[in-house]
Amino acid sequence: MKAFDVVSLGEPMYEFSQIPGEGSRYLQGFGGDTMNCAIAAARQGARVAYVTRLGDDEFGRQFLELWKREGVDASAVSVDAQAHTAVYFITHGPGGHVFSYLRKDSAASRMQPGDLPLELIASAKFFHVSGISQAISESACDCVFAAIAAARKGGAQVVYDCNLRPRLWPAARAAAVIRATIAQADYFLLSMEDAQALCAAQDPDAILDWCHGAGATIVALKLGADGVIASDSKRRARLPGIKVNCVDATGAGDCFAGALMARLAAGEEFWEALRYANAAAALTTTGYGAVNPLPRPEAVKALLAGGIAA
Numbered sequence: 001m002k003a004f005d006v007v008s009l010g011e012p013m014y015e016f017s018q019i020p021g022e023g024s025r026y027l028q029g030f031g032g033d034t035m036n037c038a039i040a041a042a043r044q045g046a047r048v049a050y051v052t053r054l055g056d057d058e059f060g061r062q063f064l065e066l067w068k069r070e071g072v073d074a075s076a077v078s079v080d081a082q083a084h085t086a087v088y089f090i091t092h093g094p095g096g097h098v099f100s101y102l103r104k105d106s107a108a109s110r111m112q113p114g115d116l117p118l119e120l121i122a123s124a125k126f127f128h129v130s131g132i133s134q135a136i137s138e139s140a141c142d143c144v145f146a147a148i149a150a151a152r153k154g155g156a157q158v159v160y161d162c163n164l165r166p167r168l169w170p171a172a173r174a175a176a177v178i179r180a181t182i183a184q185a186d187y188f189l190l191s192m193e194d195a196q197a198l199c200a201a202q203d204p205d206a207i208l209d210w211c212h213g214a215g216a217t218i219v220a221l222k223l224g225a226d227g228v229i230a231s232d233s234k235r236r237a238r239l240p241g242i243k244v245n246c247v248d249a250t251g252a253g254d255c256f257a258g259a260l261m262a263r264l265a266a267g268e269e270f271w272e273a274l275r276y277a278n279a280a281a282a283l284t285t286t287g288y289g290a291v292n293p294l295p296r297p298e299a300v301k302a303l304l305a306g307g308i309a310a
Contacts, residue, residue, distance in 0.1 A: 002123055002124060002125045002156075003047070003120070003123035003124070004047045004048060004049045004073070004120070004123055004124045004125070005041070005046035005047045005048065005124070005125050005126065005261070005262065005265035005266075006037075006038065006041045006046050006047070006048045006049075006124060006125070006126050006127075006128060006258070006261045006262070006265065007048070007049045007050075007051065007120060007121050007123070007124035007126075007127050007128070007151075007156070008034040008035070008037055008038040008041075008048070008049075008050055008051070008127075008128040008129070009034060009050075009051040009052065009121070009127075009128070009129050009133060009143065009144065009147050010032060010033060010034030010035060010051075010052060010108070010129060010130060010132065010133040011032050011034070011035075011052060011086055011103070011106060011108035011109065011132065011133060011136055011140070012030065012031070012032040012035040012050075012052055012054070012063050012085070012086070012108065013030075013031045013032040013035075013085075013086040013087060013088045013101075013103065014029075014030060014031075014059040014062070014063075014085055014086070014087045014088075015027075015028070015029040015030055015031040015087075015088060015089075015090065015289060015290055015291075016028060016029075016087070016088070016089045016090070017029060017089075017090040017248070017250065017288055017289045017290075018089070018090055018091045018092055019288065020092045020247075026089070027288055027289050027292075029289040029290060029291055029292060030062075030063065030066055030289075030290065030291045031088060031250070031251065031289070031290035031291065032086070032290075033130050033132050033161065033163050033251075033253075033254045034050075034128060034129060034130055034132075034133060034161075034254075035050060035052070035063075036251045036254035036255065036258070036290045036291060036294070037128055037161070037254040037255070037257045037258040037261075038050045038072050038128075038258065039066075039067075039070050039072060039258070039291055039294055040251075040254060040255040040257070040258025040259055040262075040280070040284075040294045041258035041259070041261050041262045041265075042070050042071050042072050042258075043070070043258075043294050043295065043296055043297075044258065044259050044262035044263070044280070044296075044297055044300075045262060045266070045297060046258075046261065046262035046265050046266070047073075048071070048072050048073065049072065049073035049074075049075070049076060049120060049124070050067060050072050050073070050074060050076075050077065051076045051077070051116070051117060051120070051121065051147070052077055052078075052107075052108050052111070053077070053078050053079070053080050053083070053107040053108050053110060053111050053115075054077060054078070054079050054080070054085050054107050054108075055079070055080060055083050055084040055085035055106070055107040056079050056080065056081040057084055057085055059084075059085040059087065060079060060085040060107070063085065064077070066291075075117075075120075076117035076120050078115065079107070080107035080110055082110075083105060083106060083107035083109075083110050084102075084105075084106060084107065085106065085107055085108075086101070086102065086103035086106035086107075086108060086109075087101075087102040087103070088100065088101045088102065088103070089101075090250060097249070097250065103136065106136070108136065108140065109136040109137040109139070109140055110137070110139065111137075111139060111140050111143045112139050112142075112143065113139070113142050113143050113146040116143055116146055116147055116150070118146075118147075118150040121147050121150045121151050121154070121156070122150050122151060122153060122154025122155075122156065123154065124151065124154070124156045125156060125157065125264075125265045126156060126157050126158075126159050126261045126264065126265060127147065127148065127151035127156045127157070127158050127159065128158075128159045128160075128161070128257060128258075128261060129144050129147065129148070129158075129159075129160060129161075130160070130161040130162070130163040131160075131161070131162050131163045131164050131165070131174070131177075131178055131181075132163045132165055132168065134169075134177050134178075134181070135165055135168035135169040135174065136168065141177060144181070145180075145181075145184075148181070148184050148185075152184065157186040157187065158184060158185045158186050158187070159185065159186065159187040159189065159257060159260075159261055160181055160182065160184075160185035160187065160188050160189070160216075161189040161190075161253070161254075161257050162178060162188070162189065162190040162191070162194040162198070163194070163253070164178065164190075164193070164194045164197055164198065166197065171197075175198060178198060179198075179214055182211065182214040182215050182216050183214060183215030183216075184215070185215070185216055185217075186216075186217050186218060187216070187217070187218045187219075187220070187260075188211050188214075188216035188218070188219050188220075189219075189220045189222065189253070189256070189257055190207075190211070190219075190220075190221060190222065191221075191222045191223075191224070191253065192207075192221065192222075192223060192224075195207040195210075195221065198210075204221055204229045204238075205236070207221055208221065208229070208231045208236060211231075212231065212233060217232075217233055218230070218231070218232045218233065218270065219231050220256075220260070220274065222253055222256060222281075223241070224241070224249065224252075225241045225246065226240070226241045227239045227240045227241040227242075227278055228256075228274065228277075228278055230270075230271075230274055232270055232271075235271075237271070239274060239275060239278045241278075241282065242278065242279055242282040242303065243282075244282045244283060244285060244286050244303075245286050246282075246285040246286065247285065247286060247287065247288060248285060248287065248288045248289065248293070249284075249285045250288075250289060250290045251284055251289075251290035251291070251293070251294070252281045252282070252284045252285050253281065254290070255277075255280050255281050255283075255284040255294055255295070256277045256278070256280065256281035257277075258280075258294075259273075259276055259277040259280035259281070259300070260273050260274065260276075260277035263276045263277065275304070276300060276304065279300050279303045279304050280295050280300045282303070283295040283299055283300060283303060
């Protein structure tokens with residue numbers, strides 16, 4: 001019996017999200033891709049633990065309170081008195097979301113492999129990490145590979161979300177690190193933007209072929225409002241997007257990953273879990289911020305049953 005269904009590693013970020021049309025008004029909240037994913041999985045009933053470093057500041061303390069409320073195990077979270085908890089701002093421009101970060105030398109970027117809770121990581125059914133976790137610093141990147149090794153040794157399945165952010169690291173390094181990580185992942189999740197940067201392909205089948213060629217067993221290509229195309233190496237299929245009243249897509253991909261792992265950990269087969277995750281991600285876009293709109297099971301089931309109006 002595994003102690004946790006999901007263990008996720010990465011950088012949490014305190015969030016200030018601008019309310020569209022209201023100028024300088026911001027909603028205070030929480031974000032960070034792997035952190036959003038951890039809460040999404042916990043809200044779906046999974047047993048979840050999160051691994052990171054926080055600054056010894058008010059933002060860090062609020063994260064600890066958040067995880068306690070959400071039922072996310074934070075026993076492996078360490079506090080760095082010499083660093084700050086990362087912060088980001090979401091504004092809205094002509095091209096959509098604009099993200100501004102205060103994350104240089106954050107506590108999470110100072111994670112070291114020697115500090116990792118390897119036994120906790122190995123105790124998971126699914127270990128989740130992203131390209132952002134690798135991009136924030138060389139030591140954090142080393143932590144990702146050390147954690148993946150521990151997860152695989154312990155029998156956990158590795159879920160790798162590309163989340164390529166070109167502003168965070170040089171393109172050549174990003175491509176090399178991501179390719180090396182795909183080869184160690186059981187599930188590889190990516191967006192069309194990620195795919196176009198990594199393999200310069202536009203055709204979904206060509207993208208899926210490239211991902212399998214890089215070593216991924218199961219691939220989910222996220223298409224935003226258009227749904228998802230996936231391949232389990234034997235079958236390929238597209239699930240269309242679900243129409244909802246979308247106001248903010250922040251965290252939708254993270255919710256997708258968290259819901260997918262929660263359903264897989266509960267024993268659901270991949271394609272049914274994928275359908276569920278697709279619906280959960282759609283619901284996340286109906287509210288503002290990364291965490292507050294993350295849905296509960298009853299809302300996802302209602303949407304799948306047609307009980308929520310588009």
